[in-house]
Amino acid sequence: MFYVYILASARNGTLYIGVTNNVAKRLALHRQGRGSEFVKQYSVHRLVHVELYSRAEEAIQREKQLKKWYRVWKIRLIERDNPEWRDLSDGLV
Template identity: 75%
Template sequence: MYYVYILASGRHGTLYIGVTNSIQKRLQQHRDGEGSLFVKKYGVFRLVYVETYGVAEEAIIREKQLKRWKRDWKIELIERDNLEWRDLSDLIS
């Protein structure tokens, strides 16, 4: 399984989009300061959106697509399923 995810520093805060094959491991890396320097610098640790894919190439294509989106579109995507910008990491098993 592959995951495209969006992290936020807070509601309507700084956003980070990534792709991984292990969402739990990747989130822990980010929180331990071993992930992206951007995430570490801006404190972007709250998992606010995630999509799953069975094929790595599809996940990578989607990640690149989302990175090109306007910020408003990203916010609409997050708020469609997560209006309160809750940290969803506790729902990931």
């Protein structure tokens, strides 16, 4: 399985979009400051949105699509399923 995920620094804060085949491991790397320089610099650690795909190609295509979206569209996507911007990583790491 492959995952497209969105991290946030806080509600309506800095956003980061990534793709992985292991959300828990990738999130742990981000939180250790080893996942991405951007995430490390801006303290973007709250998992606020996750999508599941069976093929890597689909996940990568979706990641690229989301990265091109306007910020307001990304916020709407997050708030559709996670209106309180809860950290969805509970139990993952």
